[in-house]
Amino acid sequence: MTMPWGVAVCIVDMVWAVLAGWVSTCLLVANEVARAMRNGEIGPFVVG
Structure with missing residues (x-):
């Protein structure tokens, strides 16, 4: 059976x-993290 257009x-x-909403949310979060790192509100992430 086919699906109507x-x-x-x-x-x-x-x-x-x-x-589009998911990508927009990811970019918004990345922008906020980058802003906080530039302003010194948070330091670099230590992994391991």
Whole structure:
């Protein structure tokens, strides 16, 4: 059974919106961490 084009487009739009929101959130967090590191509010991350 095939899926109507309208349903496929709706699903693609929802997936695109979720991915765009996720990328936007990741960039926002990375920007805040970089700002805090530049201002000396947090130091470099020590791993290990």
